[in-house]
Each structure stands twice: as structure tokens, then as C-alpha cells.
Amino acid sequence: MPQAVTPREIRRRIRSIKNTAQITRAMEMVAASRMRRAQQAVLAARPYADRIRALLGDLAAMTSPQEEVRAFPLLQRRPIKRVQVILVTADRGLAGPLNANVIRRAVDFISHERSEPIENIDIVAVGRKGRDFLVRHGWPMVAEFTRISDRPSLEAIRPIAELATQDFINGRIDAVFVIYTHFINTLRQEPRVLQLLPIEPPEGTGAISDYIFEPDPVTVLEALLPRFIEMQLYRVMLEAAASEHSARMVAMRNATQNALDLVAELTLTYNKARQAQITREVSEIAAGANALGALQ
Amino acid sequence: MAGKLHVEVVTAERLVYSVDDADMVIAPGAEGTLGILPRHAPLISLLGMGEMRVKRGREEDVLTIFGGFLEVANNVVRVLADASERAEEIELARAEEARQRALARLRERRADIDRQRAEMALRRSTIRIAVARKRRARPGAGGPPLPEAEG
Numbered sequence A: 001m002p003q004a005v006t007p008r009e010i011r012r013r014i015r016s017i018k019n020t021a022q023i024t025r026a027m028e029m030v031a032a033s034r035m036r037r038a039q040q041a042v043l044a045a046r047p048y049a050d051r052i053r054a055l056l057g058d059l060a061a062m063t064s065p066q067e068e069v070r071a072f073p074l075l076q077r078r079p080i081k082r083v084q085v086i087l088v089t090a091d092r093g094l095a096g097p098l099n100a101n102v103i104r105r106a107v108d109f110i111s112h113e114r115s116e117p118i119e120n121i122d123i124v125a126v127g128r129k130g131r132d133f134l135v136r137h138g139w140p141m142v143a144e145f146t147r148i149s150d151r152p153s154l155e156a157i158r159p160i161a162e163l164a165t166q167d168f169i170n171g172r173i174d175a176v177f178v179i180y181t182h183f184i185n186t187l188r189q190e191p192r193v194l195q196l197l198p199i200e201p202p203e204g205t206g207a208i209s210d211y212i213f214e215p216d217p218v219t220v221l222e223a224l225l226p227r228f229i230e231m232q233l234y235r236v237m238l239e240a241a242a243s244e245h246s247a248r249m250v251a252m253r254n255a256t257q258n259a260l261d262l263v264a265e266l267t268l269t270y271n272k273a274r275q276a277q278i279t280r281e282v283s284e285i286a287a288g289a290n291a292l293g294a295l296q
Numbered sequence B: 001m002a003g004k005l006h007v008e009v010v011t012a013e014r015l016v017y018s019v020d021d022a023d024m025v026i027a028p029g030a031e032g033t034l035g036i037l038p039r040h041a042p043l044i045s046l047l048g049m050g051e052m053r054v055k056r057g058r059e060e061d062v063l064t065i066f067g068g069f070l071e072v073a074n075n076v077v078r079v080l081a082d083a084s085e086r087a088e089e090i091e092l093a094r095a096e097e098a099r100q101r102a103l104a105r106l107r108e109r110r111a112d113i114d115r116q117r118a119e120m121a122l123r124r125s126t127i128r129i130a131v132a133r134k135r136r137a138r139p140g141a142g143g144p145p146l147p148e149a150e151g
Helices: A007-062 A065-071 A098-113 A128-136 A154-169 A217-295 B092-107 B112-137
Strands: A083-088 A121-126 A141-145 A175-183 A189-197 A212-214 B005-010 B015-022 B024-029 B032-036 B043-056 B059-073 B076-081 B084-086
Touching: A007 A217, A007 B005, A007 B059, A007 B076, A083 A098, A083 A128, A083 A154, A083 A217, A098 A121, A098 A128, A098 A175, A098 A189, A098 A217, A121 A128, A121 A154, A128 A141, A141 A154, A154 A175, A154 A189, A154 A217, A175 A217, A189 A217, A212 A217, A217 B043, A217 B059, B005 B024, B015 B043, B015 B059, B015 B084, B024 B059, B032 B043, B043 B076, B043 B112, B059 B112, B092 B112
Parallel strands: A083 A121, A083 A175, A121 A141, A212 B043, B005 B076
Antiparallel strands: A175 A189, B005 B015, B024 B032, B024 B043, B043 B059, B059 B076, B059 B084
């Protein structure tokens, strides 16, 4: 810090940084409470998700693979010419590297891991940060959904599922991938790629082979598939929300800490400057008094 | 506890309902009403829209069910619903409002999609209202009479 700074200026800076710290602390607290809620939502979604997944595996194992495939377009694997990529980001920033990481993952995935040319990739942006990125870089975007990432509901994700499903069934696209931030714990989140379509059923256990089916296994499986997609997307959004709030909480906690460190440092500088000023004033007075004494 | 049913209703968003002392479950199967008693054979059924009733001794709980699946095995009845709520959770006034809105929309002549949507809204709100009314009516006699349980 240059010597020329006056104590008053330092005091002003301290005050301004303290204000910033107050704001970041408030944001940290808000993010913490939203994170708790998001984590609870992840837990609350688990019983349904687990059961749907298990049923899907068992039912798919029961229906003979070859002949039934035509009855289940959502399971159909075909040569991939065109893919849809759903990029899930937050609507807002100030969440550390969260958005940048997931966007980088998407860029990697699209330009390196997929062999399709960019014209054959439909990108769907969920969340404003991803949307802004795509617009800024002139990437093809077929749809955008915002204002749901913060606090996802089943209702809000249904249109996204519908878009993917319809495009897949009518043959416009041959696969759908979701790129989102997976929640590991409060300190760790990582971007992941999930294949949404075609559906890859998990292994069956044979647990339901002696069940009665109303009306029959094929119809039940047919009804299950779209719900499986909705459930997957909903889960992805919950994970992303939990990640967003965790990342923001940590980022804001660091910001608060940095601000307080800076305040401590500046306070020291301020005291030194103040002391220097007093010393200088005293010595000036003393010099003045001496000069007067010398005159008399 | 032999002879009782464990009943659980979950949606993708939450656990809606859970008891483990039910005597009978009546649910809106896709192809007609399902009645489930203890020791029922393992079953998986599609569900339609309607009310689900759970008898527990002299009590009866009523829920709305809007599509999904019902699974029975080992005296456990698990409903995976697209949407569901307990009677106590329903705001009757809001359901009435939704019903009036749907009716008004059906009176206008509009495109098919709007019409379909309004019809769905009408069905949903009608079910909600019926279920919500059951809760209001209950603190009188010992509950409504049993419907055709064998289905």
C-alpha cells in the first residue's frame, strides 16, 4: 500500500468492505437454507425413483427383447445421426466455478466426445447461464427453459421431458444426453453426462415374475417409460439445484472470509497511518513550541 | 401384525401417505375400481384418476390419485402416483375455483387442445372437490358405507 493514503481514505475502504462482507454473509445464509431444502427434496424423491427404476428393470427383462422393441419406441437403439444435448446450468451466478465447469463439460462433450458435426446437435438450455453462453458463442439452440433450476418441480420439468421424448419418437433425434452438475457433498460437485434416451433399462431381478398385471406387462411397461424419463430429469434438476446452492454457499463463505481478512489488514494499516500522523503532528507542535521558545 | 396392510403413496416429489394398519384399500384402477384386502396376490396395476380410500378400523382416509401404478406384494400396497394428495391437504375453495374456470372455458368454443385441457382440469377439480368433501363429512357417523369392494 502506498504511503500517500490518508487514514480517512482507509477508514472509508474498511467501511465499504464491511458492507460487502455483510452482503456475502447474508447470501451465504440464504444459500445454506436453500441447500438444505434441496437436499431434502433429493431424499424425498428417492423412494419413487428407486421403485420406478427397479420396476423398469424387471419389466424389461420380462418382455422378450427383440419382438417387443417395436412396441417401445423409447427403448429403440438406432444409428445416431442427430443428438439432443440438454445443458443444465443455474439461472444465477456467484456460485464459484459451478456454471463454468458444467459449461466446459458440455463444450468438451459436444466438440470432442461426439462425432456428429455441430449442425447435427440440438442444444436445449435449461438455466440462464447456459443460455447466455450459447447465445454469446452462436451455438445452435433449439429451446430454452429458465426460472426452474432454483427450485425444481415435477410440473416445471414436464415440458422438457416432452420435447425430448417427442423429438426422439418422431425420429428427429436419435439420442438425448443431459449435462448437469452432480451433487456429491457440500464441498464437491461434478459435471456429469447422463443418457436420457434411448432408455437403457437396468438389470432385472426377476422379482415380479409371478405377479398379476393389470392390464398386462407390455401396457404397464409402456406407461412406465415416459415416467422414468420424467423421474430422471426431475432427479437431475434436484441434483443441480443442490449443487448450485452448495457452491454458492461455499463461494459466499470464502468471499466473506476474504473480506474480513482484508478488513483486518486495512485496520492495521489504518492504525499505523494514524499513529504516523499523530507522531508527525506532535513533532510539528514540538518544533513549533521550540521555535517559539527560541524566539523569546 | 398379521392381517393388516402397509400402505404407502409416493410421488416423484414426496411421500404423500404411509400407514401400516390398514384393513382395506380401494383404488382407482385403470380398468375399474380395485379392492385390496390383506393376503392379496402380488399385483401390479395401472391407475386412473380418482379417489383412493384406505380403511383402518372405523377410520377411513381418502386421497386423490391422478394416474400412476399400484403394486401389491406381501401385504404391502405401494402406490407410485403421478400426483396425489390427502383429503386434508386440499383447499376446497381453490378446487371450486378451478372447476368454475374449467366449466367457463368449456362453454366457450375453442380449439381442441384447449378443450382437452379444460376437460382434464374439470375432471381433476371434480375429484379434488369430492375427496375434500369426504373429509368434511366424516366427523358425523361412522363414515360412508362400503362400496362394491369385489370390483
